[in-house]
Amino acid sequence: MSGRAAMLLAALAAALVALPAVANSYVLSVATLILYLAFTGQAWNVMTGFAGQLSLGHSLYVGVAAYVAGGLFFHYGVGPWAGLWLAMLVCMLLGAAIGFLAFRFGISGVYFALLTIAFAEFTRIGFDHLAWTGGPGGMFLKVAQRDQIDLVHFRGPPAMYYYAMLACTAGAFALCAWLLRSRAGYYWQAIRENEEAAQALGINIFRWKMLAMILSSAMTAVAGVFFAFYYNNLFPEQIFNISRSIEIILGPIIGGVGTLFGPILGAAVLTVLSDAITELLAHYGWEIPGIKQVFYGLVLLAVIVFLPHGIWPVVARRLGVDR
Amino acid sequence: MPWDLVANVVIAGVLTGLVYGLMALGLSVIFGVVRVVNFAHGEMMTIAMYAAVVLFAALGLDPFLAIVPVAGAFFALGYAMQAALINPFITRPEHSQFMLLLAVAIIMVNGLLMIFGPDARNVQTEYQLESFELGALLFDEGRVYAAGAALAATGLLFAFFRFTLTGKAIRACADNYLGAKVVGLDVKHLYALTFGLGSACVAVAGCAMAVLLEVTPALGPGYTLLAFVIVIVGGLGSMGGALVGGVLIGVSEALAGLFIAPSAKSMFSFGLLILVLLLRPQGLLGRKG
Numbered sequence: 001m002s003g004r005a006a007m008l009l010a011a012l013a014a015a016l017v018a019l020p021a022v023a024n025s026y027v028l029s030v031a032t033l034i035l036y037l038a039f040t041g042q043a044w045n046v047m048t049g050f051a052g053q054l055s056l057g058h059s060l061y062v063g064v065a066a067y068v069a070g071g072l073f074f075h076y077g078v079g080p081w082a083g084l085w086l087a088m089l090v091c092m093l094l095g096a097a098i099g100f101l102a103f104r105f106g107i108s109g110v111y112f113a114l115l116t117i118a119f120a121e122f123t124r125i126g127f128d129h130l131a132w133t134g135g136p137g138g139m140f141l142k143v144a145q146r147d148q149i150d151l152v153h154f155r156g157p158p159a160m161y162y163y164a165m166l167a168c169t170a171g172a173f174a175l176c177a178w179l180l181r182s183r184a185g186y187y188w189q190a191i192r193e194n195e196e197a198a199q200a201l202g203i204n205i206f207r208w209k210m211l212a213m214i215l216s217s218a219m220t221a222v223a224g225v226f227f228a229f230y231y232n233n234l235f236p237e238q239i240f241n242i243s244r245s246i247e248i249i250l251g252p253i254i255g256g257v258g259t260l261f262g263p264i265l266g267a268a269v270l271t272v273l274s275d276a277i278t279e280l281l282a283h284y285g286w287e288i289p290g291i292k293q294v295f296y297g298l299v300l301l302a303v304i305v306f307l308p309h310g311i312w313p314v315v316a317r318r319l320g321v322d323r
Numbered sequence: 324m325p326w327d328l329v330a331n332v333v334i335a336g337v338l339t340g341l342v343y344g345l346m347a348l349g350l351s352v353i354f355g356v357v358r359v360v361n362f363a364h365g366e367m368m369t370i371a372m373y374a375a376v377v378l379f380a381a382l383g384l385d386p387f388l389a390i391v392p393v394a395g396a397f398f399a400l401g402y403a404m405q406a407a408l409i410n411p412f413i414t415r416p417e418h419s420q421f422m423l424l425l426a427v428a429i430i431m432v433n434g435l436l437m438i439f440g441p442d443a444r445n446v447q448t449e450y451q452l453e454s455f456e457l458g459a460l461l462f463d464e465g466r467v468y469a470a471g472a473a474l475a476a477t478g479l480l481f482a483f484f485r486f487t488l489t490g491k492a493i494r495a496c497a498d499n500y501l502g503a504k505v506v507g508l509d510v511k512h513l514y515a516l517t518f519g520l521g522s523a524c525v526a527v528a529g530c531a532m533a534v535l536l537e538v539t540p541a542l543g544p545g546y547t548l549l550a551f552v553i554v555i556v557g558g559l560g561s562m563g564g565a566l567v568g569g570v571l572i573g574v575s576e577a578l579a580g581l582f583i584a585p586s587a588k589s590m591f592s593f594g595l596l597i598l599v600l601l602l603r604p605q606g607l608l609g610r611k612g
Contacts, residue, residue: 054418102600106604107601109417110417111604113421114360117548117551118596121590122590122593122594122597126590242544249421250422253422289437290434290437291433293430293436294433294437296429297429297433298426301423301430304419
């Protein structure tokens, strides 16, 4: 990393750490959402951006992790720290099982993407019919006092959730930066660019794809546990919905697939854009249902048509950090 | 459970399944040739349903007669979409293509929501409440016509690919992109034709479906997923497979609705999809890739 890039990164980190001191609760909730989407986007990026396996069903891991940790708390009063490990373990097993089945049978590309959707949808409908999850009526976690920080039960003011997500995003950033320069990162990129060539060079494709899958599902599980204890209510219909998976994917694609900063930048741009469109339409009194999403769709269309590699490469060039 | 109830549910499932099959056939043809998955497929289906509803409300046009203008308009729309938007994306990575068609889908669903609002619309014809009786067996008239339209459209498409020169040229593009280019075929034009034909399939299926169901903008994504399930089960790119898959899913949904719970019916379809992907990834009637 060049000196200029390091300075910019330090400035960004300082600004993010200082934010709760100056921001009101609305800004803080938007910032927390951005970090949540940035983090899940980073997790997805490991699997699709680095290793080239298109997943359209990441809501599966968010949902399963949220229900594992949330259910432990709801039914047995077990706090989220124990739940986190169990949720990660369950999601890693799930990711490994799906990866094992798919990669063993040589399922890739579009077929793999549709398989990930199928598992997420299958689980959504299944959870709707399970008594343990509360079914479609939902599961509600008890909300205690909001003004005291209770780290054991992960209860506290909005700033606590903000810092928790900031730590996750920063951790994921460091992990991804290290991964990209590790042996795994180079193998993944080789597989992404040309699987047959990578295999011919002696790379054990199955093993490295599995690693990407397991790592990505474990990271997403952390986000799922956060989701459960931040929003405190879980509905299968919402949490496993394909639109949740799409929400995770949009950030990295708009920001720049396979890049370090893409998922973070994309999450920020899209969340701010969505709020800005709402404000703008309200300002002009154009509040027809659907109009906001039409504008949003048009922007997505414009970005993907005119910036095939996302926004980050353009921004990086402007900032002079594209090495 | 009385056998005639089960039999009638199966009949309704088969007839609806044929319409599903035609919708999925559109997706299958597009993927088979252009190698792009149309993530806006169900949304296009909903637009066709609305077109039938509007033509019925404004002109009193029967949905089965509306097939002709709607299919024509969809062919033009599909051709234009492929020529203007999708052709530049055929060499881009899958996630790029997904994003493009997702954006199109978002605009379609919410465009419908803006124009028609969230309330359900339908057409009311005399034959919707009638049925043909064969002993204890009942064949809903609307469903029979819908299935007939689906079969007729499938037959026409099959004949087009089998017997016309343009159809053969499109199959050549599907088999060998480079080879087709080398012998001087205008591949981009043929791709656009294919997308137009796939869209016309959706138009016919949509007009027929408008007779069977009320339409809301929110139906779109569900139909997209349904079409995926059907083509994977039947075999992506196989024309017969799409119909077989459609009937299979139609019947399994109907039976799951009867024996388990209506809300669990798509779990059955997705379970079937997972099994097929794992055991026979090329689909029931698909060729080995």
